Amino acid sequence: MTDISASSFTPPTRFAVPGRIAVSNRAAAVWQTATLTEIRRETPHAATFRFAVPAWAGHLPGQHLMLRLTAEDGYAAQRHYSIASAPDDTGHIELTLDHVEGGEVSGWFHTVAKPGDEVEVRGPLSGFFAWPGDRPALLIGAGSGVVPLMAMVRHHRARELSVPLRLLVSARSPEELIYARELGAETTPVFTRSGPEGVAVGRMTAAHVAPVLSEPPPGGWEAYVCGSNAFAEHASRLLVEAGQPVDRIRIERFG
Amino acid sequence: MNVTRGFTGRDRVHNPGLPPGQYDAGEDWPVLSAEVTPDLAPADWTFRVDGLVERPRTWDWDEAHALPPSAYEGDIHCVTSWSKFGVRFGGVSLDAFLDVARPHGSATHAVAYSHTGYTTNLPLADLTGGRAWIAWEYDGEPLPAEHGGPARLLVPHLYFWKSAKWIAGLRLLDHDEPGFWEQNGYHARGNPWEEQRYSGD
Numbered sequence: 001m002t003d004i005s006a007s008s009f010t011p012p013t014r015f016a017v018p019g020r021i022a023v024s025n026r027a028a029a030v031w032q033t034a035t036l037t038e039i040r041r042e043t044p045h046a047a048t049f050r051f052a053v054p055a056w057a058g059h060l061p062g063q064h065l066m067l068r069l070t071a072e073d074g075y076a077a078q079r080h081y082s083i084a085s086a087p088d089d090t091g092h093i094e095l096t097l098d099h100v101e102g103g104e105v106s107g108w109f110h111t112v113a114k115p116g117d118e119v120e121v122r123g124p125l126s127g128f129f130a131w132p133g134d135r136p137a138l139l140i141g142a143g144s145g146v147v148p149l150m151a152m153v154r155h156h157r158a159r160e161l162s163v164p165l166r167l168l169v170s171a172r173s174p175e176e177l178i179y180a181r182e183l184g185a186e187t188t189p190v191f192t193r194s195g196p197e198g199v200a201v202g203r204m205t206a207a208h209v210a211p212v213l214s215e216p217p218p219g220g221w222e223a224y225v226c227g228s229n230a231f232a233e234h235a236s237r238l239l240v241e242a243g244q245p246v247d248r249i250r251i252e253r254f255g
Numbered sequence: 256m257n258v259t260r261g262f263t264g265r266d267r268v269h270n271p272g273l274p275p276g277q278y279d280a281g282e283d284w285p286v287l288s289a290e291v292t293p294d295l296a297p298a299d300w301t302f303r304v305d306g307l308v309e310r311p312r313t314w315d316w317d318e319a320h321a322l323p324p325s326a327y328e329g330d331i332h333c334v335t336s337w338s339k340f341g342v343r344f345g346g347v348s349l350d351a352f353l354d355v356a357r358p359h360g361s362a363t364h365a366v367a368y369s370h371t372g373y374t375t376n377l378p379l380a381d382l383t384g385g386r387a388w389i390a391w392e393y394d395g396e397p398l399p400a401e402h403g404g405p406a407r408l409l410v411p412h413l414y415f416w417k418s419a420k421w422i423a424g425l426r427l428l429d430h431d432e433p434g435f436w437e438q439n440g441y442h443a444r445g446n447p448w449e450e451q452r453y454s455g456d
Contacts, residue, residue: 009366009374009432028440029455033257066452069259077264078276080335104265112261119259125453126439128289229286233401236291246291247372253287 028125031068032056036117037092042178046144048084048096049109053121059087060130061151062224062252065123067095069105079105082148082226082252083124086155093121096178098144129252131224133161138212138221138244140204140235142170143178145227148252150179152224153186164217170204170231206238213242220245226252272330273338274447280337286401287335289435290371293421297405300370302352302389306427309357313424316405319389322351327388327411332447334414344409345392349382352389352425362427366434367408370421375434376443377410377417379427386412389422414445414452 034051085094139149171177305311398404403420442451
């Protein structure tokens with residue numbers, strides 16, 4: 001007979017990154033009305049949408065929500081979106097959405113939505129990608145993959161945290177770099193198609209990752225990677241090759 | 256019902272195969288793993304069944320392939336709202352492994368775990384009766400690593416996070432024990448037809 005422990009089962013394999021926080025299942029189960037209060041253009045393809053959600057339960061940087069739009073015939077479309085804003089007590093949250101080619105939900109936001117419109121949200125969801133601000137964080141994103149990472153950068157600033165934080169962000173060009181005006185000394189941008197005068201253009205490489213990983217803070221980095229699957233595969237391989245432990249790499253892929 | 260001003264949505268297609276809240280992803284097959292894709296060769300892959308069974312057993316790649324082949328042709332449904340129609344997986348029915356391991360009558364649930372340490376919990380009844388597979392082929396080709404190759408669990412009648420990639424084993428239990436996403440707020444069973452996405456649904 002194999003021994004069956006009453007305690008929690010731990011697989012004999014190396015454990016994947018554990019969740020960071022306990023999740024409120026009550027908050028996740030309830031649809032709430034979110035009222036659009038402001039739209040801010042970020043890049044030619046991305047805009048930030050600010051919502052009033054008076055009963056919002058609060059979130060941690062890195063968490064996402066589910067958003068639902070409903071047509072008159074009852075047809076509903078729902079999508080997961082990362083929360084862009086840092087947690088605060090304003091009763092507002094922000095999402096930054098790419099205008100996806102043919103996207104029924106992002107298309108509505110970019111062509112129809114205006115302040116005063118109401119949509120429905122439930123969340124926050126999933127503690128896996130959350131960063132409570134407790135550990136040194138190495139953030140790597142591409143395109144709109146920077147959105148949940150920006151919530152972490154904003155949280156770090158708003159709380160004046162001293163724990164180290166670095167952001168490597170890949171964008172096609174300076175014009176396509178979301179939050180460009182807000183990024184500071186913690187950020188290294190990488191431009192894949194065109195960049196400012198004198199700055200090399202191309203894919204993120206080991207040379208971008210090495211300077212951060214060669215001088216790890218006490219306790220090492222917790223790495224958060226967000227972007228397309230192709231980018232996530234590429235960036236996570238760079239991290240592993242540079243010595244980042246596999247079980248300290250958290251990945252959120254679009255889809 | 257809270258109608259969204261000016262929202263019409265995509266063209267309505269009557270598709271009785273589409274569970275509530277899902278859309279047809281067409282040719283796309285999004286990858287949503289939360290961990291680094293492992294570099295796992297077939298020669299290093301193993302699959303173990305243990306816990307509340309008469310004969311705990313580990314199969315290697317060749318031993319697993321010696322079991323009778325079985326295929327799944329149908330649909331898969333991801334909790335993030337995409338569904339994919341007419342997929343073809345090849346592998347071995349999980350029944351073939353369980354017939355060898357012989358579950359005890361007291362076994363009611365299982366934790367499936369991956370070579371990465373990912374875990375997910377399932378009622379044993381969802382893993383038997385020709386409804387679950389260990390799959391190593393997709394569309395007649397070796398299953399790509401980012402989709403769980405060399406071999407993944409396939410439980411297509413539940414949301415796809417239950418179909419653990421890089422499957423390493425099943426531990427049979429006499430109780431339910433939440434896995435990775437289930438500890439992160441996802442539903443214990445994940446039936447797409449009842450839209451069991453999150454705990455409390």
